[in-house]
Amino acid sequence: DIVMTQSPDSLAASLGERATINCKSSQSLLYGSNRRNYIAWYQQKPRQPPRLLIYWASTRESGVPERFSGSGSGTDFTLTITSLQAEDVATYYCQQYLDTPNNFGQGTKLEIK
C-alpha cells in the first residue's frame, strides 16, 4: 500500500499570512503514460464532510478560491494557502489515487494564530 505522510500535524498562522502543508508518498505518484500526479487535497471543517480542493496535484476544483494552490511531483507535494482567511480554519488531507487503497494522509489541522 502507498503510505501518505503529512507535515506538520498542526499549524498556526496569522490572518493574511501564507500557510504551507506538505505531503510525502511512499511511492511515486507520477504515472509515466500521462505524466500526471495522482494526488488530491481536501479541506474538512468540523461536522462537515471533506471538500475537494485540488486534484492532479495542481488542478483547482471548480469554485475553490485562487488562494489555494497545489504543487509538487513524484513523492513530494505541497498545498499552499496564500493570504489566510478565517474561514480556512480546517483540517487538510492529501489522498493518492494511483493505486488501491486510495490512502489519505493523517491530516493537518490549521488554526489562526
Added chain:
Amino acid sequence: QVQLKESGPGLVKPSETLSLTCNVSGYSINNGYCWGWVRQPPGRGLEYIGSLYFTGNTYYNSSLKSRVTISVDSSKNLLSLSLRSVAASDSAMYYCGRQQAVGVPGPFDQWGPGTLVTVSS
C-alpha cells in the same frame, strides 16, 4: 446537481453486519463516474473503504477486503455498503461519495453528509 445521502441503523451489535445505503439524486449511477465509501472514527482521520466503478469493477481497502462488499441497485439509484463481523473499531462516521473515473477510482468530488455508526452491545 448530484446529491448523496447516507442512511443506516446508527447502532450495530458486535459481530453483526453493518448495512448502509447511499441515495444518489441528480445523476444516474450507471452513467459513469465511480462511487465509493470513506469512514472517519470520532476525532480521527479519513480511511478509504472501497469503490465501485461504473464498469462494475470493485476496489477495496486490503485491510477490510475480507469483510466488505460494495454494490449498486440501479433501479433505485442506490449505492450500498455491507461490512460483516463488526467490532468497536468499526465505529465511525461513514461517508459515500462520487469519484472521478480516471481509469481507476479518482478523487472524491461530491460527498454525502455522512452517517454515524456505533458498534456496541
